Structure formats: structure tokens, C-alpha cells
Amino acid sequence: MYLLGIDIGTSSIKVSVVDIKTRKRIASAHYPENEAEIISLDKGWAEQSPEEWWNNLQKAVSKLHDLQLFDSKEIKSIGIAYQMHGLVIVDQNKQVLRNSIIWCDSRAVELGEEAFDNIGKDKCLNHLLNSPGNFTASKLAWVKNNEPEIFSKIHKAMLPGDFIAMKLTGQITSSIPALSEGVFWDFENNEISSDVMDYYGLDKNLLPEIKPVFSEHGYLSSESALILSLSPNIPVAYKSGDQPNNALSLNVLKPGEVAATAGTSGVIYGVSDALTYDKQSRVNTFAHVNYDEKNKYTGVLLCINGVGSMYRWAKHNFAPHLSYNELNLLAAKAAIGSAGLMVLPFGNGAERMLNNKYTGAQLLGIDLNVHGKEEIFRAVQEGIAFSFRYGLDILRENGMQPKVIRAGLANLFLSEVFAQTFVDVTGIPVELYENDGSVGAALGGGIGAGIYKNAEEAFINHDVIKTLMPQHTDVYEPIYQEWKNILIKHLNN
Structure with a gap:
């Protein structure tokens, strides 16, 4: 029996099949072969097409099947990792309204700085653990201010991984870590931030239903199963931003443990058991994949x-x-x-x-x-x-x-x-x-689907x-x- 992991990267979509028993990758593929395009219509702008992610995922999975190294009927769960901080907006029919404004886009910096000043720096840092900066909430506000016709059609605003899960299942969900990486989450009040939503004039209904990171975010629809040559009703049981997921894939889950990656971006990511923040917001604190009411573990990124x-x-x-x-x-x-x-x-x-x-x-x-x-x-x-x-x-x-x-x-x-x-x-x-991101996503899906009792069980074969x-x-x-x-x-x- 197997797990499927999907990593929605900036450069390519990578997929891996992991053996449930050994926890080892038995097949992997990515698409495109060369780096995917980043659309830059103005200085500091960076966009990608969400539908292109979906198309590239189909091609990556097709390449995976071509390897003939596994029985697709034996895949028991799907996990998703994705590039953080991006904005994807869809209408009532779940149709994409514009290109995704991705993580390295800086058009919303000024909006975020104004929000930081007007909401109050101390309040932002104590409640959000960050400045609104050029994170997802500020990008959504930019669309509201600059593209009002598009904004008026928005049914849901989501992160890139939420979009891919929607394409797989037809369901739109999110999580506390995902909302925190978009700087929508109030850690002090343990709810969607009224300060951010009210200041930017955003309706909380624009955000998806909140579910735990390790849980069923929907089941593979018959239509998507046919497109991907997979069995229907496989649970999508895990979604995480790429850096928390990278930490998971390296078994970095306890306070004091630190992970690093040097891909399209470079990241150092450390786990803390305190709601800490940098006064200048040069580094950022988000809810980690194992954040809950009992263990408020955060990732300092x-x-x-x-x-x-x-x-x-x-x-x-x-x-x-x-x-x-x-x-x-x-x-x-x-x-x-x-x-x-x-x-x-x-x-x-x-x-x-x-x-x-x-x-x-x-x-x-x-x-x-x-x-x-x-x-x-x-x-x-x-x-x-x-x-x-x-x-x-x-x-x-x-x-x-x-x-x-x-x-x-x-x-x-x-x-x-x-x-x-x-x-x-x-x-x-x-x-x-x-281990890499797609393997970590696969194992995360195994945890979310209850195949493994916890992360410790999922990573028993994790060797240096x-x-x-x-x-x-x-x-x-x-x-x-x-x-x-x-x-x-x-x-x-």
C-alpha cells in the first residue's frame, strides 16, 4: 500500500509515491522539466497561473504512472505541500479569477506597512506575531483596491495548496497554520483576525472552512480520479506550506529543532513553544503543522x-x-x-x-x-x-x-x-x-488518514x-x- 505526496513548488510540481510499510519513496516525477514561468508584469511583481499548476500536476502524475513502479489502486491517501503566502481567488463556480500573486511578489508591501501602523505595531505583533507585510491578506487587499471588478466576484480566497485540494476534491478548506501564514489569524484570541479583516474591509466568509492540518480535507472526486488515472475517494488528508512541510519531512517538530532549505528561496525554520515575534518583522512566526490548543508550537521562519x-x-x-x-x-x-x-x-x-x-x-x-x-x-x-x-x-x-x-x-x-x-x-x-517535500507530504497524508498514529511512527526510518x-x-x-x-x-x- 502506498501514499501519494504532491509538492506545488515555484519551479515545478513534484509528486512521489511512498511505501506505507518502509516509509521510503519508490517513485517520483516532476513537471515541467525546466523551471516554470514566473510572470512579472511590473517591478517587484510575481505571478503564476493556478490552472497551470493543475495542468503540470496532471503531467507529473502521468510521468509517475509511466514508471510502472506501483499499483495506483493501492494509494491510500494524498498529502499536499505548497509554496507559501500565495493568493488564489475563485468565483462561485470555483473558476480562477486571476493569476495567483505568489510569495515573492512585493506589490502589497506598502499596504502592509500602512496596516501595521494603523492597526498598531504592538497589537499586530502580539496578536498576529507579524506585520501584515506583503502576506496573503495584504495581497487580497491589493486586489480589492486595484481590481474591484475582480474582487466583487470572489467566492473564496485561498492558499495554493487549498486550490489544488479543491481541484482534487471539489471541497475548499484551510487550516490555522495556513491562515496564520497569510496573516489572517489572531493567536491571542484564537480566531480569524477581526483587526486585519476590518481594516482591509474583507468579509470573513471569503476564507475557507477551517480544518486541522492532519485531517480529511475532502476525497478525490470521480472526475479528478479519471483525469489522474487514480481510484476515486482517496482522502486528501494533509495540507501544509512548503517550509512547515519541509520541517515535518526532516522530523523537525519539537521546540529547539531547526530545518533549512536552499531551493528557489532559502529558508531557516525553527520550532518554538512560545508565541514569539521579531519587533521588526524581519523573520516571521506562524503556526507549525502540530500547533493545537495544548501545544502551541510555532515555526519561526x-x-x-x-x-x-x-x-x-x-x-x-x-x-x-x-x-x-x-x-x-x-x-x-x-x-x-x-x-x-x-x-x-x-x-x-x-x-x-x-x-x-x-x-x-x-x-x-x-x-x-x-x-x-x-x-x-x-x-x-x-x-x-x-x-x-x-x-x-x-x-x-x-x-x-x-x-x-x-x-x-x-x-x-x-x-x-x-x-x-x-x-x-x-x-x-x-x-x-x-527526504524532500513531496515525501514529507506523502507521510503527512499518512498521518492525517490515520495510517500512522503520529509523526513519530511515520518517521521511524528517518536516517541521517x-x-x-x-x-x-x-x-x-x-x-x-x-x-x-x-x-x-x-x-x-
Whole structure:
């Protein structure tokens, strides 16, 4: 018997089938092969088509069937992970009204800052644990203010994972963690925030029915089952944003445990048992997947928009013919410090950890007689690792002191240069695991469907592939401080 996990990423849709007994992935596929399009109609804007997600999911599942490694009739639950903070709006007929305004879109920053001031900064931080910023609630307010004809047709506003679950089941549901990531949730009053909804002039009925993360969010409809060549009535038993789900997939569930990922965006995500917040809202606190009345576990999230996007940009412009593995080998030929070449990887929208400022990506100190592709690709990886250190220091200011960080052996952590630089510049060991988001979603679906009693049972075969220890911390510290000084100068301009 099997579990199906779906990961609605920014770059592609990934699906995995996991064996219930062994907890191991037996098949996986993704679509598209190259990165999915991000539509940018104006500076700082980022949109994607929800219907394209659905089409890409169909193609990914078709590729999964083509592998002929499992019996689709034996799939017992479906779990969904998805890119966080996006806005999807549908009408009464469940038809999409506009492209999704996705996580890295910064058009609503000003609206969120005005809401922060007018609702009251202390009230926002105590009740929402965040500034409204450019999160989902502010994006919905932007549609109300700028696209009133579209807004008037809205039946439900949801997160990307809610939309995919709707396409699968016909049901529209959400959860407390999902609403908290959209900054719709009042933690003090344990309800949808009246402050946010009233200030923005939003009706609470626009939001979906609330269900636990681990629960049945509907059953696969006959129509969708036929489209996907699956059996009808499979429960969709788990939905989570990608970063809480990544933490789940790494078995990061208890206070003090920390996960990291370096995909399209870069994230450090730590679990806390306190309703904490950063006074400047540079890092953000949301309800974790196991948040409930008894255990108010939250996830403190540091997000860097430009990580994978920076590396992808460098590849496409400097070495489009090389694979990422070849780029990693190329970067390893350059010395630590990239012969003085520095990279600020902040070219994918306003960065929350930089107080919603947009510096643009920077390639600094080019010496035409010294620097080649080796130094460029090492400098990009080092700049990304430095950005993680900058954000980690903010987390440390807020009381998080990780002794080890868990990460999946994927994306930039596949690069020995990046992974070791990350460890050296932060000074924290990293444990690398095989699991990824789609596997975590599959196991989450197993928990939600009652196949596993709890997360501990779901992750009994969760083994470390390898542990990286700091080796060059003293060498990297002055290089990092020079990088930090450059960043601060750009922020102060």
C-alpha cells in the first residue's frame, strides 16, 4: 500500500509515491522539466497561473504512472505541500479569477506597512506575531483596491495548496497554520483576525472552512480520479506550506529543532513553544503543522527570496550549457573567498529580513584579469551562504540558538561547496537527509488518514545520510564581515 505526496513548488510540481510499510519513496516525477514561468508584469511583481499548476500536476502524475513502479489502486491517501503566502481567488463556480500573486511578489508591501501602523505595531505583533507585510491578506487587499471588478466576484480566497485540494476534491478548506501564514489569524484570541479583516474591509466568509492540518480535507472526486488515472475517494488528508512541510519531512517538530532549505528561496525554520515575534518583522512566526490548543508550537521562519533564483540566473547567463552538478564542480576549483569577488543575492523582490528593502542582486569587485567562471559560481554560492548567516544572526537575536540544523540533500545542499560554506560561516553542524517535500507530504497524508498514529511512527526510518562539521570558520569570518559591511552600505543608500 502506498501514499501519494504532491509538492506545488515555484519551479515545478513534484509528486512521489511512498511505501506505507518502509516509509521510503519508490517513485517520483516532476513537471515541467525546466523551471516554470514566473510572470512579472511590473517591478517587484510575481505571478503564476493556478490552472497551470493543475495542468503540470496532471503531467507529473502521468510521468509517475509511466514508471510502472506501483499499483495506483493501492494509494491510500494524498498529502499536499505548497509554496507559501500565495493568493488564489475563485468565483462561485470555483473558476480562477486571476493569476495567483505568489510569495515573492512585493506589490502589497506598502499596504502592509500602512496596516501595521494603523492597526498598531504592538497589537499586530502580539496578536498576529507579524506585520501584515506583503502576506496573503495584504495581497487580497491589493486586489480589492486595484481590481474591484475582480474582487466583487470572489467566492473564496485561498492558499495554493487549498486550490489544488479543491481541484482534487471539489471541497475548499484551510487550516490555522495556513491562515496564520497569510496573516489572517489572531493567536491571542484564537480566531480569524477581526483587526486585519476590518481594516482591509474583507468579509470573513471569503476564507475557507477551517480544518486541522492532519485531517480529511475532502476525497478525490470521480472526475479528478479519471483525469489522474487514480481510484476515486482517496482522502486528501494533509495540507501544509512548503517550509512547515519541509520541517515535518526532516522530523523537525519539537521546540529547539531547526530545518533549512536552499531551493528557489532559502529558508531557516525553527520550532518554538512560545508565541514569539521579531519587533521588526524581519523573520516571521506562524503556526507549525502540530500547533493545537495544548501545544502551541510555532515555526519561526527566515526567508531569503533570491537563493535558487540567483544561482539559476548565474547559470543561464554564464554557463547555460552546463548542468548544476557541473557548475558545483566548477565552483570547487576556486579558492575560499572567490579571489575577492562578492555577491549579494537579493534580486528577487523585497526581502523581509532586510526590512522589505530591495537592493537588487550585486556582483562586486570583478577583476577582469583574475576572475573567471570558477570564481563567479563560488562567489554566488558563498554569497547565498552569507545571506543565511545574516538571517541566522537575526534568529539568534530572537532567542533561537540551534546546535544542529537539518536539511534535505537537495538543491544547493547537493553542492559540497555551498553545504560546507553554510556550515563554516554559521558555525553550526548540518545533518543531511534524503527526504524532500513531496515525501514529507506523502507521510503527512499518512498521518492525517490515520495510517500512522503520529509523526513519530511515520518517521521511524528517518536516517541521517551524513553530518557536516565546521572546518574553516576562522577563515570565513573576516570574509563574511566584509560582505556584511558591503550589504549594510547598500541598505543605507
